[in-house]
Amino acid sequence: MTAVPEGIDTPEIMIDRNVLERNVERMAAAVRSKGLQLRPHVKTHKVPEIAALQLAAGAVGLTVATIGEAEVFVEHGAEDIFIAYPLWVGPRQAARLRRLSSRARVAVGTDSSEAASTLGASLADAAGHIEVLIEIDSGHHRSGVSPTRALEVARAAERAGLRVAGVFTFPGHSYAPGMPIRAAEQEQQALDEASRLLAASGFDVSRASGGSTPTAFLTGTASATEVRPGVYVFGDAQQLELERCTMEDIALTIAATVVSRHEGDQFTPRRIILDSGSKTMGSDRPAWATGYGRLMDHPEARITALSEHHATVVWPDESDLPALGERVRVIPNHVCLAMNLVDDVAVLSNGEVVDRWRVAARGKNK
Numbered sequence: 001m002t003a004v005p006e007g008i009d010t011p012e013i014m015i016d017r018n019v020l021e022r023n024v025e026r027m028a029a030a031v032r033s034k035g036l037q038l039r040p041h042v043k044t045h046k047v048p049e050i051a052a053l054q055l056a057a058g059a060v061g062l063t064v065a066t067i068g069e070a071e072v073f074v075e076h077g078a079e080d081i082f083i084a085y086p087l088w089v090g091p092r093q094a095a096r097l098r099r100l101s102s103r104a105r106v107a108v109g110t111d112s113s114e115a116a117s118t119l120g121a122s123l124a125d126a127a128g129h130i131e132v133l134i135e136i137d138s139g140h141h142r143s144g145v146s147p148t149r150a151l152e153v154a155r156a157a158e159r160a161g162l163r164v165a166g167v168f169t170f171p172g173h174s175y176a177p178g179m180p181i182r183a184a185e186q187e188q189q190a191l192d193e194a195s196r197l198l199a200a201s202g203f204d205v206s207r208a209s210g211g212s213t214p215t216a217f218l219t220g221t222a223s224a225t226e227v228r229p230g231v232y233v234f235g236d237a238q239q240l241e242l243e244r245c246t247m248e249d250i251a252l253t254i255a256a257t258v259v260s261r262h263e264g265d266q267f268t269p270r271r272i273i274l275d276s277g278s279k280t281m282g283s284d285r286p287a288w289a290t291g292y293g294r295l296m297d298h299p300e301a302r303i304t305a306l307s308e309h310h311a312t313v314v315w316p317d318e319s320d321l322p323a324l325g326e327r328v329r330v331i332p333n334h335v336c337l338a339m340n341l342v343d344d345v346a347v348l349s350n351g352e353v354v355d356r357w358r359v360a361a362r363g364k365n366k
Helices: 017-033 048-056 067-075 091-101 113-129 147-159 180-200 237-241 335-339
Strands: 012-016 062-064 080-086 105-110 131-136 163-169 207-210 252-262 271-274 293-295 302-306 311-314 327-332 344-349 352-358
Touching (some): 012 017, 017 048, 017 344, 048 067, 062 067, 067 091, 091 105, 131 147, 147 163, 163 180, 180 207, 237 327, 252 335, 293 302, 327 335
Parallel strands (some): 080 105, 105 131, 131 163, 163 207
Antiparallel strands (some): 252 271, 252 327, 271 311, 293 327, 302 311, 344 352
16 A cells, blocks of 8 residues: 655645556557557646656647647647547637647647538638548547538538548547447447548548547557547546556545544444545546545445535445544546646655646636
8 A cells, every 4th residue: 555645735636657657658659559649638637747748658749628728738839739629619719729820730620511611711811720620420429420421511611711631539438338349349430431431522531530548449540540548647437447447557546534434323334534525536427437436545445425525435344444534545537527626736756746747727628
């Protein structure tokens, strides 16, 4: 068991730099060995220092969710940015995109003829400086068009003066038990069909972008050219339950203190209360998840409820309850939410605090 360092006040997000670097290198090597390019999604961590590690390991560029995130990472030296989101761009957003495109290669997503036309009109004479990727629905059924409608959107983008660079998808339905393999297959089918339709009509499909953390190691090279995983840098409780990582791969934990303990009775469970509530951990809990997170050193325990500043942890009968004041390491369900809740994080190496990193893109939601 690794103790929470003395210099940490709870609740506090801690990043194990040694594990982080290993995760970064492993994904980069795996993607490179398949002949794919890696464009990690940095909305997960929002930290320029981590993006620098990813780029140094061979990432061809970065993926972001918003113009604001793009601005932060370009300001910190990123030269190739993909805003993987079906943007609706008015005059103010267009002005920001024009400024970005003067400093970096910029691509954006779209999934409708109307959005593509509006984007081109808003960018005016700068339209040709921005690349566009058509978002394809590969089974997640969120945003994106069916592969058969990709050509319709691409033609609208072309008429609007935009440069169509290819297609992308997010196999988000891979975030469920038993789904990663099937989602990866559907991703490949969707990218392949959409790419073929565009190429047959004269479009130069230079990019077919896919991949999520659950499917990144499964994405096929026959259709995709790049993958965009994000959570892999840290791991989280969802990835543990999906068996897409192990405890040894967890680089982010939340230091928390036991502030209340109860042996339980016939009416109430045996439990402890931690000082890491939803304002630290986020409150994401998929229907299939067994709790709101895990404890790094007590995997049999389950976080069964969250309040703003309380986490209720049901404790197994065969184990001693932690003492009041004991500090534990919590693995949140969804690290992307946890990182967006704090201004900075503690960086550990060999169990000691060695640095602090600012979460520079925190709150850049537009």
